Amino acid sequence: MTNPLPLVLGAAGGALLAREHKTRVAMERFAGAALETLLNAIEANDPDTGMHVRRVAAYAMIIAEAAGLDEHRQHAVERVALFHDIGKIHEALFDIVHEPNKLTAAERRAIATHPARGAQVLAPLKAFYPELPAGVLAHHERWDGKGYPRGLRGRRIPLEARIVTIADTFDAVAHTRRYRRGTGVEKAFEVIAEGRATQFDPELVDVMLLPPVKEQIVREFDTRITPHGQRGGRRARRHESIPDVTFRWRSQSLGSSRLRAAHRVD
Numbered sequence: 001m002t003n004p005l006p007l008v009l010g011a012a013g014g015a016l017l018a019r020e021h022k023t024r025v026a027m028e029r030f031a032g033a034a035l036e037t038l039l040n041a042i043e044a045n046d047p048d049t050g051m052h053v054r055r056v057a058a059y060a061m062i063i064a065e066a067a068g069l070d071e072h073r074q075h076a077v078e079r080v081a082l083f084h085d086i087g088k089i090h091e092a093l094f095d096i097v098h099e100p101n102k103l104t105a106a107e108r109r110a111i112a113t114h115p116a117r118g119a120q121v122l123a124p125l126k127a128f129y130p131e132l133p134a135g136v137l138a139h140h141e142r143w144d145g146k147g148y149p150r151g152l153r154g155r156r157i158p159l160e161a162r163i164v165t166i167a168d169t170f171d172a173v174a175h176t177r178r179y180r181r182g183t184g185v186e187k188a189f190e191v192i193a194e195g196r197a198t199q200f201d202p203e204l205v206d207v208m209l210l211p212p213v214k215e216q217i218v219r220e221f222d223t224r225i226t227p228h229g230q231r232g233g234r235r236a237r238r239h240e241s242i243p244d245v246t247f248r249w250r251s252q253s254l255g256s257s258r259l260r261a262a263h264r265v266d
Contacts, residue, residue, distance in 0.1 A: 028128055031125055031128040031129070034125060035079065035082075035083070035125070035129075038083065038086060038121075038122075039053075039082055039083070041089060042083075042085070042086055042089055045089040046088070046089070046097060049085055049088060049089075049097070051224075052085065052171060052175070053081065053082050053083070053084065053085055054082070054224075055171050055175065055220075055221075055224055056081045056082075056084065056164065056167045056168050056171050057078050057081035057082045057167075058220050058224070059166075059167035059170055059171065059217055059220065060077050060078065060080075060081040060163050060164050060166075060167035061074060061077060061078055061081075062213060062216050062217055062220065063077075063163050063166065063167060063204060063207060063208050063213070064077040064078075064163055066207050066208075066210065066212075066213045067163070067203075067204060067207045069159075073159075073160075076129070076131040076132075076135070076160050077159075077160045077163050077164065079129055079131070079132050079135075079160075080131065080132060080135030080136055080139065080158075080160040080161060080163075080164050081163075081164045081167060081168075083118065083122060083132065083136055084115075084118065084135075084136050084139045084164050084168060085114065085118070086118040086121055086122065086136065087113070087114030087115060087116065087117030087118030087119070087120075087121065087136070088111070088114045088117075088118075090114070090117045090121075092110065092113075093110060093111060093113070093114060093117070096110055096111055097111070112140070112148055112149070113149075115136060115137050115138070115139060115140055115148070115149055116137060116149055118133075118136040118137070119133040119134070119136050119137035120133075122136055131158065131160050134158050134160075134161075135158050135160035135161045135164065136161075137149070137150075137161075138150070138152060138157050138158050138161035139161045139164050139165050139168065140165065141157045141161060141165070142165075142198070142199045142200075143157070143162070143197060143198060143199060143200055143201055143202070144197075144198045144199070147199075154201075157201075162200070162201040162204055163204060165199075165200065166192060166200050166201075166204055166205065166208060169188075169191060169192065169195070169199070169200075170188045170189075170191075170192055170208075170217070171188075173187055173188035173191050174187070174188035174221060185217070185218050185221050189208075189209065189214065192205055192208060192209070193205065193209060
């Protein structure tokens, strides 16, 4: 007579695995919802910063796709871009962030703590998005090692942060914000080119400055400008893939496979 015990144990093991998978999916969806809530908190605290991080995410995604990153890594870049300034909503920085006048040296030192503050806020989500706290912490590092807070150099800087710092700088130069008048896309591209191999990853700069990539970034810039100032991103169908959360603000297509560079950047 065949022993039924292995079949029983196999069925029990399968049920256990199914329950564990269901629990994991539920936790991942909760983590995704937490990110949505944090993004809403950024916008509620400062709509100007909310629009800024959306623009940075749009540009960063264009660069990431053109650099040949796979979809999973592109989503990692998107998350770091969307939350790179979350440390600025800290109570200790609120008044400084909203200060319309030129900052003092002490205020600039205080603002420089926002990467570490942001990484601390996001640390509980590290199990689901391991690149997120590290990327946010490193988004003010420089290719030449003269950035902050840790003075990382070259490829020791996480790839997500290397992409986001380019997109962040581009937006800071191109767009008018409360405390700085923008100078447009051409000047922004010049600043990125000038920072090649000093402030920025040279390979990523080369990718960004490819003519078709520049054209797509300019189109994205134009869609986010109105005669009276900036506007947020376009609404799109929500992507249900978890944990690769696609945020509702994103357009359905930020890029094209024809823009992918011949080499991968890592």
